[in-house]
Amino acid sequence: MEGKAKEEAGKGGVIDTWLRKHRLIYIGATRHPFILAIRDGTVNYSSFKKWLGQDYIFVREFVAFAASVLIKAWKESDDSEGDTEVILGGMAGLHDEIAWFKKEASKWGVELSETVPQKANQLYCRFLESLMSPEVDYTVAITVFWAIEAVYQESFAHCLEPDTNTPPELQEVCQRWGNDGFGQYCHSLKKIANRLLEKASDDLIVGKAGDDVLKKAEVELIRVLEHEVEFWNMSRGTA
Numbered sequence: 360m361e362g363k364a365k366e367e368a369g370k371g372g373v374i375d376t377w378l379r380k381h382r383l384i385y386i387g388a389t390r391h392p393f394i395l396a397i398r399d400g401t402v403n404y405s406s407f408k409k410w411l412g413q414d415y416i417f418v419r420e421f422v423a424f425a426a427s428v429l430i431k432a433w434k435e436s437d438d439s440e441g442d443t444e445v446i447l448g449g450m451a452g453l454h455d456e457i458a459w460f461k462k463e464a465s466k467w468g469v470e471l472s473e474t475v476p477q478k479a480n481q482l483y484c485r486f487l488e489s490l491m492s493p494e495v496d497y498t499v500a501i502t503v504f505w506a507i508e509a510v511y512q513e514s515f516a517h518c519l520e521p522d523t524n525t526p527p528e529l530q531e532v533c534q535r536w537g538n539d540g541f542g543q544y545c546h547s548l549k550k551i552a553n554r555l556l557e558k559a560s561d562d563l564i565v566g567k568a569g570d571d572v573l574k575k576a577e578v579e580l581i582r583v584l585e586h587e588v589e590f591w592n593m594s595r596g597t598a
């Protein structure tokens with residue numbers, strides 16, 4: 360590793376540099392009023408139920424996106440074995456997540472078969488679909504994959520911190536994404552993304568095409584954060 364990439368790695372990687380640069384939108388996505396309302400116990404339960412039904416639809420789409428990232432890792436990664444294991448572990452988690460959504464929906468009286476995707480959800484799913492194309496670089500796709508998982512991890516872990524008023528009936532929801540195991544999984548995804556982003560940055564230095572990949576990854580990361588904010592807004596009924 361050399362030059363710019365080395366510098367970035369020393370500071371915590373390309374991703375941390377971008378998160379510092381786009382701090383406001385990152386905070387917007389991970390400290391949204393919907394999450395803060397769960398954390399202080401003032402959450403509106405009809406908003407929560409709306410989120411539950413909509414997120415089930417999103418997760419089904421996200422599984423297809425995860426599968427597309429897995430294929431890219433298998434085809435394009437310089438550490439195919441290591442990367443595919445991490446992604447496959449995430450997909451096993453998504454399998455559990457779908458079963459969990461069904462169980463929660465019946466507990467909260469949410470009829471999943473009658474839930475219609477709302478505008479913000481449709482747009483987010485369309486965005487995911489656009490990134491499933493084989494033309495989209497693995498580096499871009501894994502950065503997006505990490506960002507989507509990390510927003511939920513950061514958001515729900517915030518509700519589990521000491522001295523919060525998260526209602527007992529929502530603790531399990533927060534545990535789903537806020538637990539340490541999920542945190543470690545996100546850390547593994549971040550490491551993969553940083554490795555590839557630093558490689559793209561090195562390619563740039565030696566005159567290979569790395570610029571497009573880096574620019575696209577940064578733009579798509581911001582788009583994820585914007586979609587996440589819109590998704591929370593939709594759940595709260597403010598979109």
Ligand SMILES: Cc1ncc(CN)c(N)n1
Nearest residue numbers: 414417418507508511590
């Ligand atoms: C909208 C959204 N973003 C992220 C996640 C985490 N898989 C989720 N379930 N839903």
